[in-house]
Amino acid sequence: RKEVEQDPGPFNVPEGATVAFNCTYSNSASQSFFWYRQDCRKEPKLLMSVYSSGNEDGRFTAQLNRASQYISLLIRDSKLSDSATYLCVVTHTGGFKTIFGAGTRLFVKA
């Protein structure tokens, strides 16, 4: 079993749609959680951190469920520019272990 698992997609949604991604992690000692965005042939960029209480940044909402060991990302009112790969990232102690999920591809169409 992979340490971090994501549905690879692709998710094809129309503009204005709401789309949600889930990510599960296997290490219960995981400490920090992030969502990154990676555009084609570019480097990953931090989209948002994920806090236990859940957090929102504009159209993006991230949530963490430690009991079930998953994090989620909700995108409301999708824009064409949201088309990218979304990477779930989990870190835990012991050697600065940072694990990236394989990513979920999102295509937003006009």
Next chain:
Amino acid sequence: ETGVTQTPRHLVMGMTNKKSLKCEQHLGHNAMYWYKQSAKKPLELMFVYSLEERVENNSVPSRFSPECPNSSHLFLHLHTLQPEDSALYLCASSQDRGDRVNTEAFFGQGTRLTVV
């Protein structure tokens, strides 16, 4: 100026060549990383340095040799690579808060390496 700068952006090398990738971070971070991203594969952590000491090496072949002379610079020395080593090599940095938990990482634009 970007926070993390990598050079070169593109590199083509033969299997008998020796080359080095360079990374420089301007964010005042104390931890730096090398990642490999092959086509259609997830990011693979190769090396981690914190306070210029290597913290983790994920069983990377010895043909990849990292060097971290100070907290702002990181090199990846390459020799006798194989065609399957062709990939995007990404450098990243973050701040170690002292509790050994990673803060978010900031990436350079990567070096796209092709081994022929």
